[in-house]
Amino acid sequence: MARRSRGWFGLVWTGVVLVVVGLGVFLALLGLERANQTAGVLSLFVSLVGVVVAAAAYRADRRDERGSAPRADRPDADRPGSVHNQISGGHFHGTVIQAGRISGSAHQPRPHRDDDPERDR
Structure with missing residues (x-):
């Protein structure tokens, strides 16, 4: 699939270059x-x-x-473009972060406790 899209991109790029060069030659010949x-x-x-x-x-x-207009049965229906995410199943402790794309580390540091033996090191 990537090879096909690169082929189309190269074909379009070649066409644009040919049109620009041809137009330049045409205008130069006109005076x-x-x-x-x-x-x-x-x-x-x-x-x-x-x-x-x-x-x-x-x-x-x-x-x-218009196609993504909020419906009345959603709790955020008064805010256009709002999103309601629901997580079911499993056990979650702390904050749950949902994202489409994350770059870099998504690691959240452990919260320290007073009885954490590694805290004093």
């Missing part, structure tokens, strides 16, 4: 004044594509918010 006019028109179209992409991203984000 300065016509290249300036053509670049203005091209920038208009690039800006329009940017607006369309931004609107699509905004719409997708709004759709995600």
